Amino acid sequence: MKPASFDYHRPQTIEAALDLLARYGEAAKPIAGGQSLGPMLNMRLARPEHLVDLNDLVELDYVRETDTELEIGALTRHHRVANAVEVGRSHPLLASAASTIGHYPIRQRGTLGGSLVHADPAAQLPLIAVLGNAKIIVRGQSGTREIEAGDFFKSVMTVDLRYGEMVIAVRFPKLLPGTGWAFDMFSRRRGDFAIVAVAATLRLGDEGHQPVIEMALGGVDAVPLRLDLGDWFENRDITAAGWTREAAAHVAATISPEDNKMVPADFRREIADMLCENVLTAAIARARGETP
Amino acid sequence: MSEARLISLTVNGETRETLVEPRRLLSDVLREDFALTGTHVGCEHGVCGACTVLIDEKPARACLTYAIQMEGHEITTIEAVSDAGLSPLQRALHEEHGLQCGFCTPGIVMTFEAFLRDTPDPGEEEVRDVLSGNLCRCTGYQNIVSAVMKAAAEMREAAGD
Structure with a gap:
């Protein structure tokens, strides 16, 4: 070690x-x-x-709000992301997910940029970035690139970052007023890597309008998986009893997680099913202004 | 490459110099170079929490920190906590039987000294969440939770006086 x-x-x-x-x-x-x-x-997996x-680049430790976006510097620690007033106000889902990373001392040190670049397939912040179409701001000597989170994550622990570049900030679109949200994850031990993590944002829609539901899963694919469930949701009453159960079963049937001895695919699918139901139920409650 | 360099660290308010290779863990430098053996070494990959120290007053794993990174920062170890007798948290751990072998205890004390400063009136759930970062194989955690709650109450009372 x-x-x-x-x-x-x-x-x-x-x-x-x-x-x-x-x-x-x-x-x-x-x-x-x-x-x-x-x-x-320490384990010599990296040499x-x-x-x-980068710890002296304190100018990259910040949280800033514009009308539509929340910009967070790459060196911002998870504890600050989880507790900053600005994050709680304009992206409570991000705050909630950040508060579950590792343990209290880990969150005092770990950074937003580090978590994104590390790109663990089940990690919280990549999942929230992909779900909310965040933009990753990358800088190199030849200039700055702005990459959509959905394009940034390429594979397991592999991102669209060239040698000589580093992430300097992330721009998260703020959650719109009336958005319900939820995050949930399953891990065998508190603070351990998630086996599956699920996040969703949801707006119920006015009379005659379709609800808007965004959902993403971590740990079921090489990168955070953003689901396009538009067709399936069409003409369904998401407030009807039993809808969240039906939706969760649909999601679980849609995904094709890796099968291995440690975590069989069926187990992962069952966990995804349970988490999806929890997340959708909580997001609907929040969209209605209730406390889940 | 990676030749040893003379570095200067502030540990428990004292400035100390030592010659380190960049790869030396802070936990090893504290124990081996400075003889501050209260910081224990368990897993050396950030999981067990035994080596938790304070960096600029915030808890951190000394095993995931390279000593050379700590120039210009303030390190606080368990040795500084009981300068004037046991701290309220240490006393509560003693009274509530919050330790048996004591291996994990310095890490727990450092974590909660910082946590209780930030969160003087925590709920038990919150304490359990924070405690999840420190592995203890003796106590079953119940008595540690009781001790932290007791210390928090005593510290609030003392602050109110």
Whole structure:
């Protein structure tokens, strides 16, 4: 549990960090909170020659609101994402999901940018980013790119990030007024990786209008899976008794999770079924202004 | 590459120097270089919580921190907690039988010293959630929860005086 040797760099500006990342390319690894990379280094699953410590780039630790968006700097710790007034007000789903990451001391160190770049298929923040069409702001020496979360996650722990680039911020569209939301996850131990995580946002729609339901699942595919259930939802009364049960069963039948000895696909599907029902029920309650 | 460097760390208010390779864990430097063996080492990948210390007053895993990263930050270890006798939290752990072998205790104390400063009046559910980050194989956790609740009440009372 001791890491292999690495050289250590501690840039004081974003430009200096980008310079180091460009210079060392695939031999370099940026470290922020280190709550995912630390274990990988200690177990020697990662052996970078150069560790570029981003913790002095405090200008990337911020939460900012515009009329329509919530912009959060990449170095913002999970504890702040979970507790910032601005997040609670304009994206309570993000706050709720962030409050379930790891444990209390882990959330004091782990960062938004780190979690997205690490891209664990069952992690909370990638799921919320994909569900809400967040934009990931990436900077390299050749300029800034803005990537839709749905395109950012490529595969298990693989994202659209080139050597020499780093995530600097994320822009989450705010939840519209009247939006019901919910997040739920199942893990074998508190603070452990989720086996399945589910998030949803939902608006009931006025008289004669279809409700709008967005739903995404983590842990059932290589990347967070955003479901397009528009056709299925059409002409169904989502407030009718038994609807959430029916919808959850439909979702569980739609997904095709990986089958392995540790977690059989059927088990994962059952968990997804249960979580979907919980999440839809809670989101409908919130959309009605009730406390789930 | 990765030659040892002389670094200067602030630990429990004291500035100390040591020669480290960049890969040295903060937990190892505290124990081996500074003889602060109250910080225990369990899993060395962030799960067990035994090595929890405070970095700039916030709890963090010393095993997921490289000592070289800590220049310019303030480290607080269990040795600083009982400077003037047991802290209210330590006393409550003693009175409620919140430990048996004591291996996990320093990590628990550091976590909750910080948590109770931020959250003086926690609910039991909240305490259990925070405690999930510290593995204890002796107590079954019940007495630790009681101790934290008791310490919180005592600290609130003391602050109100």
